[in-house]
Amino acid sequence: MNEAQPNDCPLTPSPDMLNRRTFVRLALGAVGTCYAAAIGYPVYRYLAWPVEKSAAAAAVTEMTLRDAQTLPKGSVLMFKFGSKPTMLIHHPDGSWIALTAVCTHLGCTVQYLPEQNIIHCACHGGTYDPNTGANISGPPPKPLTRYKVNVTGTGVLVSRT
Numbered sequence: 001m002n003e004a005q006p007n008d009c010p011l012t013p014s015p016d017m018l019n020r021r022t023f024v025r026l027a028l029g030a031v032g033t034c035y036a037a038a039i040g041y042p043v044y045r046y047l048a049w050p051v052e053k054s055a056a057a058a059a060v061t062e063m064t065l066r067d068a069q070t071l072p073k074g075s076v077l078m079f080k081f082g083s084k085p086t087m088l089i090h091h092p093d094g095s096w097i098a099l100t101a102v103c104t105h106l107g108c109t110v111q112y113l114p115e116q117n118i119i120h121c122a123c124h125g126g127t128y129d130p131n132t133g134a135n136i137s138g139p140p141p142k143p144l145t146r147y148k149v150n151v152t153g154t155g156v157l158v159s160r161t
């Protein structure tokens with residue numbers, strides 16, 4: 001009466017055990033894949049970052065700042081031109097200029113100070129002329145890069161010269 005079933009033997013795998021084994025293998029494979037991706041992706045981004053950044057920066061030759069024509073006189077709009085911080089200045093006399101906001105000394109982001117009519121770098125005290133971008137004092141060796149500005153009724157077009 002007590003016939004042994006083929007699945008009663010502890011050494012014989014049952015169809016359920018095979019399914020469990022398959023499931024565990026798949027689950028471990030999925031966890032391993034996720035773990036490798038979690039480690040590999042940041043490493044890839046770290047290694048590829050300078051290439052992607054320089055390619056993105058080189059690819060951008062112009063951009064329109066929608067509604068920037070309403071920028072009040074004596075104020076500045078900071079934006080990214082490609083990957084570089086850039087500033088659009090609307091001078092009190094009504095003229096416009098777009099300059100890179102990256103200091104030519106060691107690359108700090110500069111700041112427009114309208115009350116003093118200068119562009120100032122807080123890192124080492126370098127200053128630039130906000131009307132031309134020329135370096136006027138401190139360690140910066142070169143002027144700020146200047147971009148072309150075209151003000152329209154719907155925005156401001158900034159482009160490489």
Ligand code: FES
Nearest residue numbers: 103105106121126
């Ligand atoms: S980084 Fe701007 S003055 Fe040194």
